[in-house]
Amino acid sequence: MILPGGVTRAYLATRPVDFRKGHAGLALVVQNVLGHDPYNGAVYLFRSKRGDQLKCLVWDQTGLILIYKKLEGGAFAWPKPADGVIRLSPAQFAALFEGVDWRAVRAERRQRPRLAG
Template identity: 60%
Template sequence: MITPGQRMPIVIATRPVDFRRGHDGLAATVQNELGLDPHSGLTVVFRSKRGDRVKILVWDGTGLVLVYKRLDEGRFAWPAVQDGVMRLTRAQFEALFEGLDWRRVTPRRVRRPETAA
């Protein structure tokens, strides 16, 4: 699978989109409706109305990559439907893509070790 970059943001477009849209239509949605740059390396996750399908749009530096996944059973866990986007950590994104409840993945802050005396 093509994975998003470590440093680039990953966002969910919280409102379902028409899944007949392809690369250009989704890139236009990112730019015109979400106010983001689809060519910045940003990873945008789109949801279907039924919630069992996901499209992921990523700019890899040479072109737009579109990943499509449909779960055989069940639905993806989604945030409440509203306008705008919601940011995900890489771990949350990976859980979402696997069909797991990404809301149970909580980011941990690792404290810097103190120097030994």
């Protein structure tokens, strides 16, 4: 993965954003629209209107990192545009970033082992 240490928290903004926005503009969206702290170390994902581009914004304790990706010959799988944010698991984030339908990724639910007694 591009980000060092792996992704622990990822949030997907459900509304498209103006892709002319850079680090500061997207940090303001995280703060004012999503209600999160852009400097908390989580990855924030933003989509373009056409759905074939994404931007990732993350604070790595030394500065804001902005990653831009455009799929050639396809589009990312996005939820229907609505106000808000969706939390993604690390596996869902990896699938989305690769251009795979992340909505099909489900965590296996394991039952808690019983203690011998």
